[in-house]
Amino acid sequence: MRRKNSKVKLLIGAAIIIFSIIQYFSNSEINEYTGKKQHISISVNDEIAIGLQSTPTMIQQHGGLHPDENYQKFIDNVGKKLVNNSIAKKTDYHYDFHLLKDPNTINAFALPGGQIFITYALFSKLENEDQLAGVLGHEIGHVIGRHSAERMAKQGLTQGLINGVAVGIDPNTAQGAAAIANIINMSYGREDELESDVLGVKFMINAGYNPNELIGVMKILKEATGPNKTPERLSTHPDPENRIEKIKEAIKKYRK
Template identity: 30%
Template sequence: MKRILSAVLTLSMALGFTSGCASVKNMNVGRTAASILISDEQEAQLGLQVKQELETKEKIKYLEDPTVVEYVRTVSTRILQQANKDRQGVKWKVNVIDDPKTVNAFATPGGYLYVYTGLLLAADNEAELAGVMGHEAGHVTGRHSAQALMLQYGEQALIDAALGKNSGTVAQIAANLAGSGAGLAFSRSNETEADDFGAKYTSAVNYDPNGLVTFFQKLAAEEGKVPGVMKWLSTHPPSAERVQHLNSYISKNRLTGSDVGADRLAPIKARLKK
């Protein structure tokens, strides 16, 4: 039975990398297979172990400014309340990494979200930040993190890591996340779905759903000029087709939102620049 489920998962992931529109059916197959092969509890345990590895071995440094950290968590909370409607039971944890030169954010299984101060500085307004956090939350909501890790490391290795029996896999995951910024190789369909989630979640709390679009476009324009920008672009390539899809999704679903919040992000960026 395990071999059958593994084959289903591998097939669904492989289909996600093909060209063309993302198939809802394929995404649902991959999500279902992931939920069968690794439980919510195992995802949470894996996320915790990766967090501990990032802190002890990779020596990531968390931002100590409580004002900025609380700001990010407040913005994220509104988004995560919407994400909870698509996947219940996730115990979200939002962490701010103190690295102004790196424009990056990532999610790991179990609801662990990480955002770099460099991304806060790169965003022009709160809607862009909310869009990024919504996108990363979407990876957890859609079980993309578990799917991607299974494809990269194998089902048994990942389950053993969650059970504390494979420290090598946990160390490799953490090293890739902290180093190259490409620790999770999401499929094309996963990225598309996460984009949709990000737009939907931000619009639901009255943020301008175009925040993620403008952030993509801005990073693409700066590619090659600012080395740290490549961190997020390496796993989230803002192709013209991707931006077009997101614009189409927003229009088709009549997503609206007027809150941009540039005035609220400005003092936060000022604190980070000091």
């Protein structure tokens, strides 16, 4: 009887895994703006809705919006200039730029659908408008690259595989699989960062900004991580030095 139950569990687990794989690979499309083949299970409208719904939470988590209207207008103007001079203008996304009050967390990020954020901690360290353009251009790259939507699909696949292993084989084995899957998904995140750096370079050049200033941003980020930085293989972001090399290659490729 126990052997029969084990066989049933194995079959159910296998079915969960097969269904997850089929579901993931059946949602395949070419990103018309980057030319990259992606597995995405939500629509552009879904991305926009998710971004808008999540924005208040993101603002609250970082202490609210910064009160200086001149800073916000400056960021809006740079963001709009980047959008209006790039392929971003051809997309259906709604781009909004938010300066967060957070004085401690050096960060910038994008939600699906065009909601883009930069903390005051990072903004205050930028030396010029070109560096700000580099930060915002990078985040616009995440939106156009549909990286959040792609990550959701990958996480759905990962969770399906882990559930299948847990049901069919052993929960402890599933925990080990989850740890391995987490590292794999981190590597996907690093690829997204590098692609966004390249797109950011293109957007800066198209809008008349100096793309070399994006290298200056990488130096700021490197300094912010300090000596006790997380090894690249365990981080969602590539090492700033590796990013600088990719940025230099992109500048040579796209600057005429």
